Amino acid sequence: MLNELLFEFATWLDGFQASTNLHEALYAYGWVEATHVLTLTLFLGMLLVIDLRLLGVAFKELPASTLMERLDKPMMIGFVVMIISGILLYFAIPVRSTQSIWFRIKVVLLIAAGINALLIRNMTRSADLAWDNDPVPPKRIRVGAGLSLSLWALVVVCGRNMAYDWWDCHKEMPYFMYWAAGCVNELAAFE
Amino acid sequence: MNVVPFFEWLDATWLASFAKTYAGLFSMVQAVHILSMVMLVGMIILGDLRMLNVVLKGVPSDVIIQNTKKWIYIGLVGIVLSGIYEASAIAMKLAYNSFFWAKMAGLAMGIVFMLSFRSAVYSRAPETIASTGPKSDAVEPWVVKLVASASLLIWFSVAANGRWIGFS
Ligand code: HEM
Ligand code: HEM
Numbered sequence: 001m002l003n004e005l006l007f008e009f010a011t012w013l014d015g016f017q018a019s020t021n022l023h024e025a026l027y028a029y030g031w032v033e034a035t036h037v038l039t040l041t042l043f044l045g046m047l048l049v050i051d052l053r054l055l056g057v058a059f060k061e062l063p064a065s066t067l068m069e070r071l072d073k074p075m076m077i078g079f080v081v082m083i084i085s086g087i088l089l090y091f092a093i094p095v096r097s098t099q100s101i102w103f104r105i106k107v108v109l110l111i112a113a114g115i116n117a118l119l120i121r122n123m124t125r126s127a128d129l130a131w132d133n134d135p136v137p138p139k140r141i142r143v144g145a146g147l148s149l150s151l152w153a154l155v156v157v158c159g160r161n162m163a164y165d166w167w168d169c170h171k172e173m174p175y176f177m178y179w180a181a182g183c184v185n186e187l188a189a190f191e
Numbered sequence: 192m193n194v195v196p197f198f199e200w201l202d203a204t205w206l207a208s209f210a211k212t213y214a215g216l217f218s219m220v221q222a223v224h225i226l227s228m229v230m231l232v233g234m235i236i237l238g239d240l241r242m243l244n245v246v247l248k249g250v251p252s253d254v255i256i257q258n259t260k261k262w263i264y265i266g267l268v269g270i271v272l273s274g275i276y277e278a279s280a281i282a283m284k285l286a287y288n289s290f291f292w293a294k295m296a297g298l299a300m301g302i303v304f305m306l307s308f309r310s311a312v313y314s315r316a317p318e319t320i321a322s323t324g325p326k327s328d329a330v331e332p333w334v335v336k337l338v339a340s341a342s343l344l345i346w347f348s349v350a351a352n353g354r355w356i357g358f359s
Contacts, residue, residue, distance in 0.1 A: 037354050040228070041233050042233075044229040045229055045232060048229060058258050058262065059254075059255070061254050156222055156229075166215075
């Protein structure tokens with residue numbers, strides 16, 4: 001059901017001339033993808049600085065709240081650029097991306113990383129930061145920061161692996177994989 | 192200097208045939224290359240944006256620059272090792288690829304620049320930027336900002352050239 005809806009949505013996007021133009025453009029697609037990759041240095045770079053501080057392995061001389069509050073804006077600017085360039089990349093190749101197992105895992109991990117980020121934000125409201133100046137924050141904070149770095153690293157792995165066609169729908173795969181990747185036409189052949 | 196024989200040699204090594212055989216491992220190494228870039232360039236832009244007074248203004252700049260060093264070196268080791276692994280798989284393409292050469296030139300420039308001008312100028316930043324107390328050997332603010340902008344430009348061009356190898 002959901003797979004059919006997603007497929008219809010992707011097919012609908014695929015019908016736009018702009019989608020084809022972006023996909024086939026000599027430079028535009030390349031620049032959007034380059035923007036997506038280069039902006040990782042801003043978004044994940046600032047996130048790395050904050051998380052290394054929360055892990056208690058770097059910038060220990062500075063209060064954790066200073067880094068969290070003041071690097072939030074550059075990090076979020078990077079995040080917005082990631083989302084916009086990501087949506088454009090998706091728009092350029094909608095059907096294949098929708099039926100990519102890596103894209104699907106990436107979206108799930110993005111949501112997980114987002115929830116984790118909100119939990120960290122909740123645990124670090126400046127009012128109750130008794131450990132703000134401690135070189136090594138409490139365990140729950142360190143666990144959150146470690147989880148954050150791991151989830152984002154996995155998002156990068158999934159993003160990078162989308163370029164490979166190992167589990168594209170046209171390949172010979174077990175039923176489960178067709179289902180997970182949402183290959184509606186191939187699934188119909190099983191009926 | 193003719194570098195093609197070097198790439199012919201690289202292409203014939205066991206590393207090259209290993210890298211070409213295992214596509215799954217290769218994609219993981221690509222991810223390591225990207226993650227190392229995040230560490231290397233992320234820490235560099237933190238320092239550069241700090242010296243431009245764009246982020247963390249008022250926080251002593253020495254503390255920030257000092258803390259980034261270790262991660263810059265770890266990132267460099269990771270990116271060079273993963274880069275050589277990736278390069279071995281497409282050695283003959285790279286021998287004739289101008290983006291690859293632009294990238295290597297930029298990387299060499301970036302490392303030399305970082306260890307010489309960038310580090311010398313940042314440690315002599317004036318009080319209005321550094322917030323570490325008055326210094327006798329302080330340079331003009333515009334010098335610091337010029338160096339920071341140049342650093343950003345170099346490293347982003349290295350990364351852009353890296354991504355463009357795949358499109359060329
Ligand atoms: C903010 C978190 C995100 C991160 C860390 C991330 C990471 C990545 C990475 C590392 C790549 C591989 C790029 C390359 O090596 O050339 C990639 C590609 C891609 N991403 Fe993202 N991404 C994010 C958000 C998004 C979003 C929100 C979307 C779509 C709605 C998206 C869609 C894509 C697409 C379509 C590709 C191209 C894959 C291909 O065909 O090669 N990304 N991403
Ligand atoms: C000795 C050092 C390095 C070597 C030998 C090297 C080699 C390579 C090779 C062979 C590729 C794959 C090209 C392709 O097939 O698409 C690549 C990709 C790339 N490199 Fe490097 N590289 C090095 C250092 C760096 C540095 C310092 C940076 C960043 C500042 C960087 C950024 C990138 C980027 C962004 C990509 C594209 C990543 C992707 O989309 O998968 N590289 N590099």
